[in-house]
Amino acid sequence: MGAGKSTLGPEVAERLGRPFVSVDAVVEEQTGATVAELFAERGQDAFRDLEERVAIEVLTRRLPAVVELGGGALGAEPTRIALSEHAFTVLLETTPEEAWERVSSGVRPLASDPEEFRTLFEQRTPLYEAVADGHARDLDGVVLAAAGVHVWECALDGLDGLAPGAGDVALVVDRGVEPLHGERARTALGDRLSTSHLLPAGGQAKSLAQAKELWSELRLDRAGTIAALGGGSTSDVAGFVAATYLRGVSWIAVPTTLVGQVDAAIGGKTAVDLEQGKNLVGAFHWPACVVVDPGLLETLPPEELQNGLAEVVKTGLLAGEPLWELQRAEQVRRCAAFKAAVCLRDPLDRGTREQLNLGHTFAHALETASGYALPHGRAVALGLCAALRLSGLEDDARTVEELLHAERVRVDRDAAWAALALDKKAAGGRPRLVLLEARGKPKLGVELEPVEIRAALDELIA
Numbered sequence: 001m002g003a004g005k006s007t008l009g010p011e012v013a014e015r016l017g018r019p020f021v022s023v024d025a026v027v028e029e030q031t032g033a034t035v036a037e038l039f040a041e042r043g044q045d046a047f048r049d050l051e052e053r054v055a056i057e058v059l060t061r062r063l064p065a066v067v068e069l070g071g072g073a074l075g076a077e078p079t080r081i082a083l084s085e086h087a088f089t090v091l092l093e094t095t096p097e098e099a100w101e102r103v104s105s106g107v108r109p110l111a112s113d114p115e116e117f118r119t120l121f122e123q124r125t126p127l128y129e130a131v132a133d134g135h136a137r138d139l140d141g142v143v144l145a146a147a148g149v150h151v152w153e154c155a156l157d158g159l160d161g162l163a164p165g166a167g168d169v170a171l172v173v174d175r176g177v178e179p180l181h182g183e184r185a186r187t188a189l190g191d192r193l194s195t196s197h198l199l200p201a202g203g204q205a206k207s208l209a210q211a212k213e214l215w216s217e218l219r220l221d222r223a224g225t226i227a228a229l230g231g232g233s234t235s236d237v238a239g240f241v242a243a244t245y246l247r248g249v250s251w252i253a254v255p256t257t258l259v260g261q262v263d264a265a266i267g268g269k270t271a272v273d274l275e276q277g278k279n280l281v282g283a284f285h286w287p288a289c290v291v292v293d294p295g296l297l298e299t300l301p302p303e304e305l306q307n308g309l310a311e312v313v314k315t316g317l318l319a320g321e322p323l324w325e326l327q328r329a330e331q332v333r334r335c336a337a338f339k340a341a342v343c344l345r346d347p348l349d350r351g352t353r354e355q356l357n358l359g360h361t362f363a364h365a366l367e368t369a370s371g372y373a374l375p376h377g378r379a380v381a382l383g384l385c386a387a388l389r390l391s392g393l394e395d396d397a398r399t400v401e402e403l404l405h406a407e408r409v410r411v412d413r414d415a416a417w418a419a420l421a422l423d424k425k426a427a428g429g430r431p432r433l434v435l436l437e438a439r440g441k442p443k444l445g446v447e448l449e450p451v452e453i454r455a456a457l458d459e460l461i462a
C-alpha cells in the first residue's frame with residue numbers, strides 16, 4: 001500500500017504493450033461499490049474473499065497483462081500460489097515513510113493512523129519478500145526485473161546467486177576477457193562451476209566450428225546452465241549452444257562490452273555466422289538472467305566503447321531522450337531497460353522489434369562493402385545519419401554526426417548498393433527502412449524510391 005503501484009502499473013503496461021488490470025478496480029466494477037464502501041458495509045473478511053476470487057480469476061486468465069494486486073491480497077494462500085504459478089511478481093520497494101506520504105491523504109480503509117500503518121507495513125513485508133520474483137523502484141526497474149536483467153556495480157560477484165536453479169554452471173569466456181575478469185567470475189561461481197571454456201576473442205568466436213567444440217566439451221545435464229562472459233560475440237555463440245545442447249539448457253549472459261550491456265545480451269537472439277553471411281544460423285533463447293556490471297567496461301578499449309556508443313545513440317533516438325548524456329552506469333541501465341521492453345513486447349521479432357534496426361540497413365551495407373573491415377559502430381553512426389536525413393530530421397543528423405564523429409568511408413559504391421538491396425529486411429527486393437517521425441517516434445517498414453535511398457547511401461561514402 002502506497003508503493004506507487006497504481007501510478008507505475010499503467011506505465012509498465014504501456015511500455016510492454018499489455019493491458020493493465022487492477023484487482024481492486026475489477027472488484028469495484030463487479031460489486032458496484034468502492035473498496036472503502038465494501039470495507040465499511042461488508043467488513044474486511046468479506047472484501048478479502050472477493051479480492052481472492054478476482055485475483056485468481058485474473059491471474060489464471062493466461063492472457064499477458066500487467067496486474068496490480070492490493071496490499072493485503074497476499075494474505076490469502078491461494079493467491080500466493082496463483083502468483084507463483086502464473087505470474088512474474090515484482091515487489092515495488094518503498095519505505096514506510098514514503099508509503100505513508102502517498103496514502104495519508106487518501107481514503108484507504110487501512111491507512112488512517114501512521115503507527116498502525118507502520119505496523120501493518122512491517123507485518124506484510126516478509127510475505128511480499130516471499131512471493132517476489134524481482135524488486136524494483138521505478139518503471140525501468142520493473143521492466144529490467146521482468147526481463148531478468150540485473151544492473152548494478154559489482155554484479156559479477158553475485159553470479160552464483162543469480163544463476164538459475166542449483167545445477168552446475170559451465171563458464172564460456174572470450175579469450176581477451178579471460179585475463180581481465182575470468183578469475184573473478186570463477187570465484188563468484190564457487191562450487192557451482194563445472195567447466196570453463198575459452199573462445200577466440202571477438203567475432204572469431206561466432207562459428208559453427210566453435211559451437212561444435214563447445215557441444216563436445218560441455219559436461220552439463222539438463223539442470224545445468226551456461227554462463228557467457230564476454231561481448232556480443234560470446235553471448236551470441238554461448239546462447240546458441242545453450243539453445244541447442246541437450247535440446248536446450250538455460251544460460252546467463254555477463255556482458256563485458258558496452259554493446260553487450262545495452263544491446264547484444266538482451267532479448268534472447270542468439271546466432272553464429274556462416275561463410276554466406278552473418279547471423280544466418282541461430283535461435284531465440286531468452287537468457288535466464290543478464291548480469292550487467294558497468295565496472296567491467298573499465299578495461300574496454302576506446303574503439304569498442306565507440307561501437308557501444310553508437311547503439312546508445314540509436315537507443316536514445318528511439319526512446320526520445322538524450323541517453324548518451326547520462327553517466328555510464330545510468331546510461332547502461334536506461335538503454336538496457338529500453339531494449340528489454342521492446343523485446344518483451346515482441347520476443348520473436350515479428351513486429352515492433354524491427355525499430356531496433358534504425359540505421360542498420362545502411363550500416364550493414366557499408367560493413368559488407370568494406371569486407372567487414374569497417375567497425376560496426378562507425379557503420380551505425382553513418383547509418384543513423386542517413387536514416388535521420390531521410391526522416392527529414394537534419395538537426396538530429398548533425399547532432400549524431402558530431403556525437404559519433406561520423407566520417408564518410410571509402411568503400412565501393414556499387415558493392416554497398418548491391419548489399420543494401422540484398423538486406424534481409426528487404427521485402428520483394430525493396431528495402432524496408434526504419435525512420436523517425438521525430439525523436440521517440442519510430443516509423444517501421446518505410447518504402448522509399450530506390451533513387452532516394454541510393455542518394456542517402458552515396459552521401460555516406462567518400
Ligand SMILES: NC(=O)c1ccc[n+]([C@@H]2O[C@H](COP(=O)([O-])OP(=O)(O)OC[C@H]3O[C@@H](n4cnc5c(N)ncnc54)[C@H](O)[C@@H]3O)[C@@H](O)[C@H]2O)c1
Nearest residue numbers: 176201202203231232233256257259260264269296299300
Ligand atoms: N544478439 C543480439 O541481439 C545482438 C545485438 C547486437 C550485436 N550482436 C552481435 O554482437 C557481436 C559484437 O559484439 P561486441 O561489440 O560486444 O564485441 P565482441 O564480443 O566481438 O568483442 C570485441 C572485442 O572486445 C574485447 N573485450 C570484450 N570485453 C572486454 C573488456 N571488458 N575489456 C577488454 N576487452 C574486452 C574482446 O576480447 C574482443 O576483442 C556481433 O557479432 C553482433 O552480431 C548481437
Ligand SMILES: [Zn+2]
Nearest residue numbers: 311360376380
Ligand atoms: Zn548494431
